Amino acid sequence: MIRLQKYLADAGIASRRKVEVLIADGKVTVNGEVVRELGVKIDPLKDKVKYNGKIVLVDKRQVIYVFNKPLGVLSAASDERGRKVIPDYFPKDHRLFPVGRLDINTEGLILVTNDGELTYRLTHPKYEIDKVYEVIADGPLSYEKKNELERGCDIGPYEISGSRIRLIKREGNGYHYVVTIHEGKNRQVRQMFEYAGLHIKKLKRVAIGEIRLSNLPVGKHRELSKAERIYLKKVLR
Numbered sequence: 001m002i003r004l005q006k007y008l009a010d011a012g013i014a015s016r017r018k019v020e021v022l023i024a025d026g027k028v029t030v031n032g033e034v035v036r037e038l039g040v041k042i043d044p045l046k047d048k049v050k051y052n053g054k055i056v057l058v059d060k061r062q063v064i065y066v067f068n069k070p071l072g073v074l075s076a077a078s079d080e081r082g083r084k085v086i087p088d089y090f091p092k093d094h095r096l097f098p099v100g101r102l103d104i105n106t107e108g109l110i111l112v113t114n115d116g117e118l119t120y121r122l123t124h125p126k127y128e129i130d131k132v133y134e135v136i137a138d139g140p141l142s143y144e145k146k147n148e149l150e151r152g153c154d155i156g157p158y159e160i161s162g163s164r165i166r167l168i169k170r171e172g173n174g175y176h177y178v179v180t181i182h183e184g185k186n187r188q189v190r191q192m193f194e195y196a197g198l199h200i201k202k203l204k205r206v207a208i209g210e211i212r213l214s215n216l217p218v219g220k221h222r223e224l225s226k227a228e229r230i231y232l233k234k235v236l237r
Ligand code: URA
Pocket: 101, 102, 103, 104, 106, 186, 187, 188, 189, 190, 191, 203
């Protein structure tokens, strides 16, 4: 017996958090009856679960991809306004969704999976996995602002708990930084530079923990390697 929300998340209907909303909204039936309570357990071999009237089968093989998101692509499973979304870049044999979010104007590494449970856990703040970004800003960070951002401070919309910032080079009026954060607050890297009075001209995520983008071309994906799977298992313990 497993909990209904876990079954739906495993089937790739949505992340566990979103699945709970779908259940509460009465979109899910078990053996023909609408179930709105959370915590109901089902027997996957006997019970017939439907979402929006369609039978839900668990896609047994867990897939996790590293994807190099192009600019202009929405970090979502689908879009009502018809904009390009991440699953558009994949074959249609699994129901896939991105783990967390990159802004539409941010490119680079995002994990994509059919495992709603994994998404739920990886985006949970308690795991504090490092995320590494390459930034091109329109000016240099002052010594004081860099220190504040590294120590952690209130940047206006919210507090950040600390970061690592390295200046790599200057090219014309572009200042190239590598920034490591372990939270994932809304537009966090952009907000950090805005707090310092700067604008980010280019933002690219290049690593999540030990998972690196390396030379994966823009718009392409690869499956997680065995070593990367073991790493994820270890950090999510
Ligand atoms: N920080 C941002 O500002 N944008 C992203 O997409 C990710 C981190």
